[in-house]
Amino acid sequence: MPKPKPLAVTVPDTHPFTKALPGVAAKVVFVYAFVRLLGAFVRVAWPYRRELAILTVLGSAWYALILLLPAWWALAASVAALAGSLAASPVRMRVVGWLRGARTRRLVLAGFAETRSANPSGKLPRIAKVTSTVVGERLYLVVRPGQSAELLDARVEELRAAARCREVRLTRDPHRSHRVLLDVVRRDPLSATADVAWSGQHTDVLSMWDPVHLGIDENGEPVHLSLVERSLLVGGEPGSGKSSLLNVVVSHASMCPDAHIVLIDPNEVQFGPWRDRALAYASDSSDDALAVLELVRSEIRRRLALLKTLPGVVRKVTSTIAAEYALPLWVLVVDELAFHTSVVGTSAQRNAFNTAARDIVSRCRAAGIVPLMATQRPTSDVVPTSLRDLFSLRCAFRTTTNTSSDVILGDGWARQGYTATDIDLTARGVGWLLAEAQQPQRMKAAWISDDTIAGLSITTIRHRPPAPPGYPGARPSIAAPRTDPEARS
Ligand SMILES: Nc1ncnc2c1ncn2[C@@H]1O[C@H](COP(=O)(O)OP(=O)(O)O)[C@@H](O)[C@H]1O
Ligand SMILES: [Mg+2]
Structure with a gap:
């Protein structure tokens, strides 16, 4: 049996400094160990600094009172x-928001680490600031070299689970791409709100050149949007609130002596009441809709031919030109777009x-035409990308898939957390x-009751x-031009 080799044990040489000054060396080693221990403690305690700050305030108050009272008192x-x-x-709200921000910061950092x-x-990306928002918390991130908003974007699903919330949305600062906003959405303040009253209801006359009150945003602030030189695409599953939103715009337009209303309404029931206020109206007939x-x-x-004849360079119908040459804005509403593009005829x-x-959607801007189109089938055959991209305003009500949501809003929004699938089934409007x-904003459309629409549709005929x-007006479905504006009001 071979003899085992003796173990070679090397004893490190004592450092010359330790040899020369053993007392000082021992102190240096002690201080070094203490600093490292302190560093390790601060690293562990730092994420809990807000909670610790509250405990420190409590401890200090106790310490101060102990001089005056028995310890327990x-x-x-x-x-x-x-x-x-x-x-x-x-x-309380401030403190709770402050503590919640600290917790979200820890959860998101853990999410970053694990992904x-x-x-x-x-x-890891640095979280520069955390603030409370109406829907949850907003984290201001600074991404390091080697990271990007797009890289984090691919991990939103995991981050959402890590932050234990409904939704996580990432927005990159368009000018400084290392700055990224991360919105943690914990609640939907709009789903439980009461019906939103429409502000135009108690007015007599409005102008189509003014912004339209469409509803309220997540902060409860009114959403007013000018529709001049714009076009609106609305999509969502049946019963999600598309026609009601279009009715808000039509109600506004009806009160504007500077607006014509042109309607294509396959259902007839949605915009039927506006027949007399409208310049033209078509329902389910393909011929009428085409006309x-x-x-x-x-x-x-x-209008474009007229603009060419005007002196100077005139590129579009402005409010001044509209008033001078009697060119009212035309609000063209097509409800259930798919009906005439892929069902009948x-x-x-x-x-x-x-x-x-x-x-029409591609040439409407300059001519003062405002097309509004709605579809309950937000699929790429009904709204191909080439058509969708022409709309400057898009509104996605509840959809069942992220793809449908993107068909309305645009590619990639669902991946960033802006998806209409997260709207509650019961949150109509x-x-x-x-x-x-801009980024999409969550909105609840104003609600105008059927009685109000019925009333408005009669009282506003005088504004037509x-x-x-050269208006034809002979077709049965196209409202005949009225010669006496007061006759029907
Ligand atoms: N903004 C809203 N506020 C409250 N309820 C709404 C709103 N929009 C729609 N609703 C409710 O949803 C129902 C269906 O709305 P509608 O606009 O006809 O849906 P869609 O056109 O998408 O099928 C309405 O009858 C109404 O009861
Ligand atoms: Mg509808």
Whole structure:
């Protein structure tokens, strides 16, 4: 049996400094160990600094009172003082929001760590600030070299679970791409709100050149949007609130002596009451619907030709030109877009409808035409990307899939957390509104009762502007031009 090799044990040489000054060396080692221990403690305690700060305030109050009272009484008095100050609602809300922010920060950082969001140097994105919002918390992130908003974007599902919330939304600062906003959404303040009253209801006359009151946002602030030079696409499942939103715009337009209303309403029941206020109205007949679109196209042609004859460079119908040349804004409403593009009529008629609708949406801006189209089938065959992208305003009411939501709002919004699938089934009238070049904002549309619509549809007939030159008006579904504005009011 071979003999085992003796173990080679090397004893490290004592450092010359330790040899020379053993007392000082021992102190240095002690201080070094203490600093490391302190560092480790601060690292563990730092995420809990807000909770610790409250405990420190409590401890200090106790310490101060202990000089005056027995220990237990001092403790009871300091707890009572803290509880008393929290009883005031604004203070309590601030403190609770502050603590919730700290908890969200820890959860999100844990989410970053577990989804391996650190850069190659092992650093996680920095959370510069946390604030409370109406729907939850907002984290201001600063991403490090090697990280990006897009990289974090791919992890929103995991981050949502890590933050234990409904939704997580990421928005990159368009000018400084290392700054990223991360919105943690914990509640939907709109789903439980009462019906939103429409502010135009008690007014007599409005102007289509003024912003339209559409509803309220998440903060409860009114949403007013100008529809001039704009076009609106609305989508969502049946019963989600599309026609009601369009009715808000039509109600506004009806009270405007500077607006014509043109309607294509396959259901008849939604916009039927506006028949007499409207310049033209078509329901389920393909011929009538096409005739209405052709009417709008011929008006666009007439207006663009007119603009060319004006002195100087005139690129669009402005309020001054509109007043001078009697060019009211035309609000064209197409409800249930899919009906005429893919359900009724021959294939030639459907193609013609598609072409005319696309032409109108692409050329409406300069001519003072405001197209509003709604679909309950937000699929790419009904609203192809090329058509969707022409709409400057888009509103997605509840949808069942992220794809449908993106068909309305635009590709990629669902991935960033802006998806209409997160709207409660019961939250009718709640939707995501995307206005030019901004993030979508959650909105609850104003609600106008059927009785009010019935009343308005009669009292506003007097506001209908005269028909344009060459207006046909002979078709049964197209309202005949009224010669005497007072006759029907
Ligand atoms: N903004 C709203 N506020 C309150 N209820 C609404 C709102 N919008 C729609 N609703 C309710 O939802 C129902 C269906 O709305 P509607 O606009 O006809 O849906 P859609 O056109 O999407 O099928 C309405 O009859 C109404 O009861
Ligand atoms: Mg409808």
